[in-house]
Amino acid sequence: MKHFPEGITFRYSWRSYQQRILDQLDDHLSNRHLHLVAPPGSGKTVLGLEVMLRLNRPAFIIAPTLTIKNQWADRFRELFLQTGQLPEWVSTDIKNPAFVTVTTYQALHSLYKTAEQPETDTELELTRETEEEDSGNMLDEEAVNGTREARxxxxxxxxxxxxxxxxxxxxxxxxxWWKSAMAFRAELQxxxxxxxxxxxxxxxxxxxWQRYMELCGPIDAEISVPELVRESELCPHQDYICLSLPNQEEFEPLRVFRQQTGTLRQELLQDEQLKKAIEEHPWIGRTETHTEDILTNPSYYSSMVIYLKAAAYPAWEQAAAVLGVSGSEVPELTDEWLEELLTGLLYRDEEADQRHHAYFDALRRRLRGIGAAEKKxxxxxxxxxxxxxLIQSASKLRSIRDIVSFEHSNLKEELRMVILTDYIRKESFPDxxxxxxxxxxxxVVPIFETLRQGLPEEMPLAILTGSLAVFPRDCGALMEEAAAxxxxxxxxxxxxxxxRYVSLDIRDSNRxxxxxxxxxxxxxGGFxxxxxxxxxxxxxxxxxxxxxxxxxxxxxxxxxSNQMRGRAIRTQKENQDKTAAxxxxxxxxxxxxxxxxxxEMLSRRFRAxxxxxxxxxxxxxxxxxxxxLQDRYEHRDIESLNQETFLRAxxxxxLSQRWIDAIALHDHMTEELASDGERVPRPLYMQHTIRGLIYAGIVALILTAIEMFVSPGMIYGDMPILMKLAVSLIVGLIAGAGPLYKGIRLYMKHQSLESSMAEAGQVVYETLYGMKLLTPKPxxxxxQASMEAGMVVCRMEGGSTQEQLLFLDSLQQLVAPINNPRYLIYRESRAGLLTRRDYYAVPxxxxxxxxxxxxxxxxWIQRIGPAELIYTRTTEGRKMLLTARLKAMSASFVPKSERISAWR
Incomplete structure (x- = not known):
């Protein structure tokens, strides 16, 4: 069999965004490659099957889990073949491949791993995760018995x-698994x-990321969440955050810990032995000869300088001055800096430990005694x-109970809630x-018990994990009918x-x-x-x-995170008005x-x-x-924020109208960079302006002096005195026109913070375009740059998602604190007796x-103004790089920019 049987077609109409992908399929497959990104619920599986049919060649499908593997076979049978049974030319068993074979990455890896082993009759056993992590869904049952069978x-x-x-x-x-997939692909023609x-x-x-791209290739097409909501393929939905405070039993040991570390901090600031150990450190005593060493760990060196300043030990001034860092630029000693210092001295700096071993050893024992040292x-x-x-805090159980009670009071019998967590914890059941x-x-069990004990009886609950299922006894008949x-x-x-509840045995065979x-x-609605x-x-x-x-x-x-959330935002045919929280x-x-x-972990989740x-x-x-988001939270803030959240819920x-309104404003997703503007490069237009005015003043003064005192009437004749002064001023302004023009031009280009961000972005964009890394012409x-919620937001119009990501990554590196670039942009500006020095990393x-x-x-010179390009791999360049990195390490650190995706 070399081709699919005739007459296999998709039984429904294509959604508009699916049709868009299929209309462009010939272009996408011109290089025999299609990489599609689409949210859960968008019909990727059906699209993949249609592409498979159009290619009309023997197909091998690899899925991440057993559940998804079976979905591929079921969707093909139901939506294309329209039969009750799979034909013999479709296989879901890698041991018996057919014209269309569906398997899992794990099964493929098991096959290759076994085939590479010396011949043996022993059975290869698949590694299974612990029950506590409930990985039953991730396991494949296609174990391969020995090398001969694998081959x-x-x-x-x-x-x-x-x-x-x-x-x-x-x-x-x-x-x-990636290696096995790559090996398999390499064997195909x-x-x-x-x-x-x-x-x-x-x-x-x-x-x-490079491994992923090597296997899948560059992204060809994307389907966005707003697009799917607009097409009624995902339901209108809203995220909510419920905050809690740790229980007294949880917070008390943390309070004691911080009290002990606070006492330790005060003692260390007065500790002469610690001061001496740092003052005698070669990086402090002979800074210039240890530049290379310092560059390998500049934060450690910074912590020493910061500590000596906080302890009023004069050695810090010389160490900082050698690198061009003034006293006002050395930050205060925070707990973060003290952690950096002690970690370096006690666990990473072997030379310092040898010189002061007895003292450091005693300090290590004290830190371990109060729980302040762990894994070096x-x-x-x-x-x-x-x-x-705190991440596993029991206070979240109360939050869950409050949310369930709230949702039940709003939705009543229509509520269909799922609570996803990571561990089962069967030991939490009552005896x-x-x-x-x-x-x-x-x-799972603590959440179930919190709800069972704390909610009304009319709230039916259930548990479903890879090894445990619990459901209300009253819905036993429904369960048995569905099972039959x-x-x-x-x-x-x-x-x-x-x-009121029964437990169900779950085995691999019936899961x-x-x-x-x-x-x-x-x-x-059984539960x-x-x-x-x-x-x-x-x-x-x-x-x-x-x-x-x-x-x-x-x-x-x-x-x-995106996969879990995708469970709730799918549309429901029987409920066209569905919304999700x-x-x-x-x-x-x-x-x-x-x-x-x-x-912090939640913020990471929300990036996606x-x-x-x-x-x-x-x-x-x-x-x-x-x-x-707040710089610091108080107890009353938590209560107030939760009240606002429940009111919105x-x-x-x-929700439906809000999504309609938001979608109507724009038409596509774009990648953006949001920054607080602290590091956005502003032009030094005042220097040009002042230089131009100085030129104008000098020329006007010379002309006036000649006319008035050296040779009256030689230049202007018998003009009135005011006219002579005016003409001298005009000639002076013409003489200073060059610098004045540059200053005015830069001022016009950089009238606002967002315009400066756009100019910086143009420098990055045009460079990447010249390198042929971006395709849309400048x-x-x-x-586009704008001010939104106090942040400067920059976005690139056009180009693929990957091109947008490359551009924003590069722009982010430009406005971020200095790390270890090969080239630096350096510039100086003077205001009176003060000199300001700015450093920017070339992306x-x-x-x-x-x-x-x-x-x-x-x-940069053309769009932003005068500067120097510094190569940091020379001795002088390394010193400037170190100075730049030290300047970036302020007490609060420079606020980081944030990458976001937005519907624009």
């Missing part, structure tokens, strides 16, 4: 001559690659253990006598502590079927709140009835700036989530749209070649 299967696969390779959600690939994903791994490090790092504000405690246990951490339709028999027993059964009964694990239900699970989701998971990554939880540390680690801003009609990513009826309207994509850096520099 036989490989030979069978080669004989099929696959020419279409479909990669579904390839962002899942770990390093070893010029295959057409179709890569489909909802969440490209934009937030991974560059090496991992010093913590004075919070520790990983305390951070984890056989019904005696309850303290609920001190997040988990799937050929399953259910075995369940009452919970010993509450006969997929039981998930479908419980999903059907959930949709029917209205279901608690499950993100590992099982967070990706690939299809339950369009969900209208409220609580993300009680610790996940902050771009990929998994997605609830996020955070436990706030009121002592730490910006709320602590949990809020496209949604409505709470206070304006914009659609974008990032935490700014939630309007809860009462306005579900407005144009005055190509870059990484540009500074690899001297020619590109010089092109960037020439454009």
């Amino acid at each position: 036989r299967i490989q030979e069978s696969i080669r004989s099929m001559s696959f020419q279409t390779l479909i990669l579904d959600e390839a962002h899942h690939l770990r390093s070893s 010029n295959p057409a690659i179709v890569a489909l994903t909802a969440t490209p791994p934009y937030d991974v490090h560059q090496g991992e 790092k010093v913590y004075l504000r919070s520790t990983p253990q305390f951070d984890k405690m 056989a006598t019904g005696k309850t246990k303290p609920l001190t951490r997040l988990g 339709r799937r050929g399953l028999s259910l075995e369940y027993k009452p919970l010993p502590f509450d006969d 997929s079927g039981l998930v479908a059964v419980m999903t059907e009964v959930f949709a029917q 209205r709140v279901m608690v499950g694990t993100a590992a099982l239900l967070g990706e690939g699970w299809d339950a369009p009835c969900i209208n409220s989701l609580i993300m009680a998971s610790y996940v902050g990554s771009f990929m998994l 997605i609830w996020h939880l955070a436990c706030v540390d009121t002592v730490l700036p910006e709320g602590g680690r949990d809020l 989530l496209v949604g409505l801003a709470v206070d304006r009609n914009t659609i974008e990513t990032g935490m700014r749209r939630m309007n809860i 009462c306005e579900r009826h407005r 144009h005055k309207h190509r870059l 990484e994509a540009i500074d690899r070649r001297k020619e590109d850096a010089e092109r960037f520099y020439a454009l």
Whole structure:
């Protein structure tokens, strides 16, 4: 069989955005490659199957999980073949490949891993994750028994001559899985690659991104969330954040810890031995001869200088002066800087430890004694253990109870809520006598118990994980009917502590079927709140009835956050007016700036989530749209912010219109950079202006002096005196016209902060275009900058998402604190007796070649003004780089810019 049988077609009409992709398919596949990015619920699987049919060649499909693998086969059978059974030329078993073969990345890796082993009759066992992490959905059952079988299967696969390779959600690939996928692709003869994903791994490090791109290729087309909402393929939805404060039992040990570290800090500032150890350090005593060493760890060196200044030890002045850093530029000693200092001295600086071992050893023991040292790092504000405690805080259980109660009061019987978390924690169930246990951490069972004990009986609950299922006894008949339709028999027993509920045995063999059964009964209303694990239900699970989701998971990554949220925002055919609420939880540390680690993790999650801003009609990513960010939180702030959140959540009826209004304002997604403007390069137009005025004044003065005192009447004849002065001034202004023109031109270009950002962006853009890294030609309207919510926002119009990301990455590096660039832009400006020195990094994509850096520099001179280009790999250049890095390390650090996606 070399081609698909005739007559296979999609049974429904294509959605408009799907048709757009299919209309452009010939262009996309001209290089035998299609990489499509589209949110959950947009029909990527169906599109992939249609592309497979149009390519009309043997196809090999790889999915991330068993559930999604089965979905590919089911969608093809139901929507294209329209039969009750798969034909023999479609296989979901890698051991028996067919014309169309669907498998998982794990099964493919297992095959290649086994084939590479020495021949043996022993069975390869797939590594299984622990039950606690509930990874049942991620496991494949296609274990390969021995090397001989693996090689036989490989030979069978080669004989099929696959020419279409479909990669579904390839962002899942770990390093070893990626190698197996690449090896398999290399064995195919010029295959057409179709890569489909909802969440490209934009937030991974560059090496991992390059691996992903090597397998999937550049992104060809994208479908956006607003586009899908506009087409009624995703429902109107809103994110909400519910904040909590740690319990007294949680916060008390943290308070004691900070009291102890505060006492230690005061003692260290008076500690003569520590002062001496730092003063005698060769980086302080002989700074100029250790520039290279300091550049390897400038923050450590900075911490020494900052400590000596705080301790009023004069050695800091000379060390700072050598690098051109004045006293006012040396920041205050914060806990962050003291952590950096102590970590360096006690755990990384072997030479310093040898000279002061006895003292350092005693200090290490003291830090360990109060819990301030862990894994060779010093913590004075919070520790990983305390951070984890707050992330898993029992206060979130109260938040969940409040949210469930609130949603139930609003939606009543229509509520279909799912709560996703990371751990099961079966030990939190009451014992056989019904005696309850303290609920001190997040988990499936603690959440279930919080709701079971704290909500009315008419609120039916359920649990669904890879190894545990619980449902109300009253819906047993619905469960058995749904199971019978799937050929399953259910075995369940009452919970010993509450006969209103029964537990169900889940095994590998029946897991997929039981998930479908419980999903059907959930949709029917047999239970209205279901608690499950993100590992099982967070990706690939299809339950369009969900209208409220609580993300009680610790996940902050771009990929998994978007996948979990995607469970709730799908449309429901039976409910055209469906809207969805997605609830996020955070436990706030009121002592730490910006709320602590949990809020930091939540901010990371929101970088991936496209949604409505709470206070304006914009659609974008990032935490700014939630309007809860503060430099520091007080107890009363938490209560006030939560009250505002619940009031907004009462306005579900407005969601549809708000989405309509926001979508109508614009027509596409674009990538943006939001910065507070602190590092945006402003022109030094005053220098040109002053120079021009000086030239004009000198020329006018000379002419006037000649006319008035040296040779009266020689130049102007018998003109009136005022006329002579006016003519002298005009001639002077003409003489100074060059500098004056430059100053006026720069002023006109940089009248506002956003115009300066646009000019800086033009320098970056034109350089990248000259390097052939951007394709749209430079144009005055190509870059847009504006002030929004106190931030300078810059965006690039046109180009692919990857081109926009490259441009914004480069612009972000320009306005960010200096790290370790090969080239620097340096400039000086004077105001009276003071001299200001500014340093900017030439972006990484540009500074690899001297020619590109010089092109960037020439454009800088043209658009922003005078400066110097410094190559940092010389001795003098390294010294300037060190000075630049030290200047960037202020007490509060320079506020970081933020990358966002927005509907524009």
